[in-house]
Amino acid sequence: MRTDRSPPEPLARGVRGLLILGGTTEGYALAEALSERSDLRVVSSLAGRTEQPRRPCGESRIGGFGGIPGLIDYLRAQRLDAVIDATHPFAATMGWNAAAACDALGLPLLRLERPAWQPQPGDDWQQIDDWPAAVAALQRSGARRVLLAVGRQELAPFAALDAVSFLIRAVSAPRPLPAFKDARVLLARGPFTLVDERALLADERIDTIVCKNSGGAATAAKLRAARELGVRVIMRQRAPRPPTTLATDVQAALAWLDTNVSKPSD
Known part of the structure; x- marks a missing residue:
């Protein structure tokens, strides 16, 4: 399993790098959906708060980045081109850090978040x-x-x-x-x-x-x-998140990737 100190993989021609901030059902499903994509190098990051976490498909790492500066350094060192924040709806700090890091580097950022529950008739x-x-x-x-x-x-x-x-x-x-x-x-x-x-x-x-x-x-x-x-x-209730593009399911996240993370020019 990849850690913060792992050197970047050499990217083949025409391949882009994606960081999934995961640990949720949606994060695992997205990593699985992308596992056969030859045009993307996908790295899933898990916070490491759960003992013996389930490993997502493909490349992964466990642990924090060291705040916004550490995340910026990681994205640069690993030559990643986009971030999908699929962390838990209550992992608020990571969401703000991702927004700040992507803004600093000019990287596209998507928030993949399941809809909140809504009270139904008869609920107390x-x-x-x-x-x-x-x-x-x-x-x-x-x-x-x-x-x-x-x-x-x-x-x-x-x-x-x-x-x-x-x-x-x-x-x-x-x-x-x-x-x-x-x-x-x-x-x-x-x-x-x-x-x-x-x-x-x-x-x-x-x-x-x-x-x-x-x-x-x-x-x-x-x-x-x-x-x-x-x-x-x-x-x-959920705390506010930074304003960014939102997808509520994996299919919408895949469509966003196809639109916003294009192959580099030959």
Whole structure:
């Protein structure tokens, strides 16, 4: 697997370089769709926050770049010609860094982002902007049994709620786990089915779900199960992203590539 220190591959004549900032379902699907393209050298970059991440098709690297200057240096050293930001909707810092680096180098940049979930009739949602607001909402509502699906690195604000029993669902174990008075960790990776989500909420007597508006199908079943069972949802909204061209699916990203990343002149 490629790292920051790896030397650039020599590009064949007529080949352009593309960096996919990935780790999402969309990033993996895009890398797979491009795996047979002989006119593109594609490098997928993963943040490395998940233990033993799934490797995308083709060339890849794991880890940060060292901020905007490091990303600029990497794009130059690897002779890459375009960037597609397919990071998680809540990986906000990387999005701003990508925009700044591409602006500095004059490189085309696309944001590939799945649409956000929207509340449906029968939903009991409270939409909030940060975790302190979520904590306050839990206190006001008198929640007692909460499914906490916010990622293993953002648990600390909830640990002070001694009157709440938390079921923490995460892909990897939190290390260390904050000092909750009453919490269990459930390690699981989506996609999750409606049948399983309905059973989980019922068996655990969950009255509230706290989650991020990540969008996509892999973890959406919990929202339908919550609607059916009358479970409250406290939903964190996405932070603003830098203004750039947006694609909401892989096919739109492929069309953008064909239009904006042409072969170099012979």
